[in-house]
Amino acid sequence: MGDTLRVAVIGAKGRIGSEAVRAVEAAAGMELVAALGRGDDLGELTRTGAQVAVELTHPDSVMENLEFCVRNGIHGVVGTTGWTDERLARLTGWLAESPGTGVLIAPNFSIGAVLTMRFAAQAARFFESAEVIELHHPTKADAPSGTATRTAQLIAEARRAADLPPQPDATTTGLPGARGADVDGVHVHSVRVRGLLAHQEVLLGGQGETLTIRHDSLHHSSFMPGILLAARKVTGTPGLTFGLENYLDLD
Numbered sequence: 001m002g003d004t005l006r007v008a009v010i011g012a013k014g015r016i017g018s019e020a021v022r023a024v025e026a027a028a029g030m031e032l033v034a035a036l037g038r039g040d041d042l043g044e045l046t047r048t049g050a051q052v053a054v055e056l057t058h059p060d061s062v063m064e065n066l067e068f069c070v071r072n073g074i075h076g077v078v079g080t081t082g083w084t085d086e087r088l089a090r091l092t093g094w095l096a097e098s099p100g101t102g103v104l105i106a107p108n109f110s111i112g113a114v115l116t117m118r119f120a121a122q123a124a125r126f127f128e129s130a131e132v133i134e135l136h137h138p139t140k141a142d143a144p145s146g147t148a149t150r151t152a153q154l155i156a157e158a159r160r161a162a163d164l165p166p167q168p169d170a171t172t173t174g175l176p177g178a179r180g181a182d183v184d185g186v187h188v189h190s191v192r193v194r195g196l197l198a199h200q201e202v203l204l205g206g207q208g209e210t211l212t213i214r215h216d217s218l219h220h221s222s223f224m225p226g227i228l229l230a231a232r233k234v235t236g237t238p239g240l241t242f243g244l245e246n247y248l249d250l251d
């Protein structure tokens with residue numbers, strides 16, 4: 001097998017999965033050994049000696065796929081959304097039984113989105129108000145996006161650390177849903193519009209000023225450098241890592 005990293009893509013026919021297949025095929029030092037779609041046999045991963053599986057499917061599929069990978073010592077690079085504390089705890093349990101195996105879950109693989117989350121967390125303590133607007137293609141299965149959920153959680157953590165009070169909001173009447181979803185005290189608004197891909201704005205507001213942090217993914221290629229970096233790093237990073245920022249030297 002030499003030094004070439006043997007990589008599989010699960011969800012290989014999807015929007016991001018098909019881009020990942022092309023990226024792995026073109027990447028130096030990597031070989032695409034399996035490209036699995038819905039209904040394909042996961043046994044292909046062990047038969048082909050995959051070392052890393054890039055999981056880009058659906059929240060309903062990701063747990064079964066990851067359980068197979070971890071139990072077979074195959075490292076995981078996961079972009080699929082839908083993570084809850086309960087799911088993370090199950091995954092952590094499988095990893096504990098498979099020492100040396102690593103899984104990276106990245107709510108977003110694009111560097112701009114990772115930086116958006118970081119900047120939003122840094123700015124949060126300075127502003128009374130913070131809301132997130134995420135805008136995506138209308139074929140997206142989940143809302144809010146994994147990125148927006150994580151962004152809101154990071155903002156909430158920063159507000160708690162700074163002992164900020166709840167956000168000002170006098171709304172007492174109106175249509176249900178008009179204020180978006182409440183993620184840990186931070187409102188998140190999900191827009192689904194044909195022509196969009198993946199976009200996010202974080203709006204922060206204080207006395208007499210606002211700060212808007214915006215990121216746009218204009219093509220699925222924006223996620224590929226992060227996926228390839230993660231595939232290279234995950235083999236030396238056992239256990240669960242949540243967020244691509246942990247693989248980047250950001251500080």
Ligand SMILES: NC(=O)C1=CN([C@@H]2O[C@H](COP(=O)(O)OP(=O)(O)OC[C@H]3O[C@@H](n4cnc5c(N)ncnc54)[C@H](O)[C@@H]3O)[C@@H](O)[C@H]2O)C=CC1
Pocket residue numbers: 010011012013014015016017036037038039040056057058059061065078079080081082106107108109110146223
């Ligand atoms: N973390 C990140 O940077 C990014 C994450 N995503 C996430 O990736 C996931 C997929 O997104 P899209 O490609 O847009 O969706 P998609 O619907 O275009 O593709 C998903 C593919 O997975 C396949 N699939 C479903 N269950 C499967 C299974 N058990 N085994 C093998 N294949 C299976 C489907 O048939 C489909 O071809 C979503 O959760 C999305 O939010 C998408 C883009 C970037």
Ligand SMILES: O=C(O)C1=N[C@H](C(=O)O)C[C@H](O)C1
Pocket residue numbers: 081107108109136140141144145146147148197198199
């Ligand atoms: O479904 C998508 O397209 C995307 N999903 C991820 C998310 O939910 O945050 C990442 C990116 O926004 C694209």
